[in-house]
Amino acid sequence: MDFTQLPLRPMQQPEMIGWWPLAPGWWLLALLTLVLLTVIGWLAYKWLKAFKQDPKRWALQELKSIQLQYQEHQNKRLLAEQCNALLKRLALTLYPRQEVAALNGNTWIDFLLKQSNLEPLAVLAEAPYKASPDFDAEALLEACKRWLSDVRGPAHV
Numbered sequence: 145m146d147f148t149q150l151p152l153r154p155m156q157q158p159e160m161i162g163w164w165p166l167a168p169g170w171w172l173l174a175l176l177t178l179v180l181l182t183v184i185g186w187l188a189y190k191w192l193k194a195f196k197q198d199p200k201r202w203a204l205q206e207l208k209s210i211q212l213q214y215q216e217h218q219n220k221r222l223l224a225e226q227c228n229a230l231l232k233r234l235a236l237t238l239y240p241r242q243e244v245a246a247l248n249g250n251t252w253i254d255f256l257l258k259q260s261n262l263e264p265l266a267v268l269a270e271a272p273y274k275a276s277p278d279f280d281a282e283a284l285l286e287a288c289k290r291w292l293s294d295v296r297g298p299a300h301v
Contacts, residue, residue, distance in 0.1 A: 199237045203292045206230055211285050220281055224271035227288045231256065231268070238297035260294050262287040 166174075195201065207230060214223045235244045235255070247255050253269045256262070264280065264287035271277035 199234060200292055200295070203230060203234045204289065207285070207288055207292060214281060214285070220277050220279065221272060221274060223281055224268055224277060224279070224284065227284060228268045228272050231265075231288060231291060234292060234295065238295060256291065259296075260291050262291055265291060 207227075210223065210226045210230065213226070232244070232252070235247075244255070249269055253266050256265045256268070264283040267277065267279040267284060271279055
C-alpha cells in the first residue's frame, strides 16, 4: 500500500512558546532584583557621603602633607606650628566651639592629653613659639596621627 496516496492532512506543529508574557515567577524575580539594587545603591550612597564628610579623614590626609613638607624643610618649629593648628581645627570641628576655641598653652595640652594619653603632644605648648625647638619630630607626627585617628567628639564619649 502506498501511504502517499492516503488523503491525510500534513502534520500540524504547535506554535513556538513565546517569551512574552512572562510567568509570575519572573515578574517576582525582576521586582526583587530591582528592590535589592535600590537598597544597595542607597546604602552605598549613604556610606560614601558619610566617608567623604568625615573630618578625621581629611585631617589625616593633611597630616601626610605636613609630614612631606617637614621632610623637605626639616623646620621643627614650623612642624609644631602646623600640627598644633591641625589638631585645633579638628577639635573645633568635633567639639563645641565654646569648649575648645579659648584653649591655649597648658590648658590646650591638658585637653589633648585628656582625649588620649600621648605625651609627645606636650611639646605643642612651647615648640611653635621657640626659634629652634628641640624635640623628636617623628614621635610628634606619630602622636598627632594617633590623636587624629582616636579622637571622638563629645557625642561619642
